[in-house]
Amino acid sequence: MIILVVKYLIPKGYKGITFFPFIILLHKKDKQNEVLVNHEKIHIRQQFELLVFPFFVWYFIEFFIRFLKHKNWNTAYRNISFEREAYSHEKDLNYLKKRSFWSWVKYF
Numbered sequence: 001m002i003i004l005v006v007k008y009l010i011p012k013g014y015k016g017i018t019f020f021p022f023i024i025l026l027h028k029k030d031k032q033n034e035v036l037v038n039h040e041k042i043h044i045r046q047q048f049e050l051l052v053f054p055f056f057v058w059y060f061i062e063f064f065i066r067f068l069k070h071k072n073w074n075t076a077y078r079n080i081s082f083e084r085e086a087y088s089h090e091k092d093l094n095y096l097k098k099r100s101f102w103s104w105v106k107y108f
Contacts, residue, residue, distance in 0.1 A: 001023060001044050003022075005031070007026050015027075016037075016040050018044055020055075025040075035091055036090075038090050038096075039087065042096065042099075059080060063077065066079045081108040084107035
């Protein structure tokens with residue numbers, strides 16, 4: 001995992017984004033935000049499990065379906081199974097030590 005700070009790569013309204021093996025953050029101070037970094041580390045694990053490219057295919061298909069259902073960008077984003085897992089466990093800094101393989105499926 002490599003943490004970079006590149007504000008021009010972060011979509012408006014977000015603090016970070018993950019493209020295995022990179023966590024890209026909006027501000028340098030965000031490197032100290034353990035909850036945000038943990039959230040992105042959970043995405044690193046999810047991407048690794050799905051061999052990266054299938055993760056993004058699944059992510060965007062699921063987002064599209066949820067957007068059609070909810071007709072709201074933020075609601076659709078928050079209901080993606082990968083995001084639900086990451087948001088549910090971002091404050092548990094030991095989560096990745098005890099997380100089982102493909103745990104995101106429970107949130108689908």
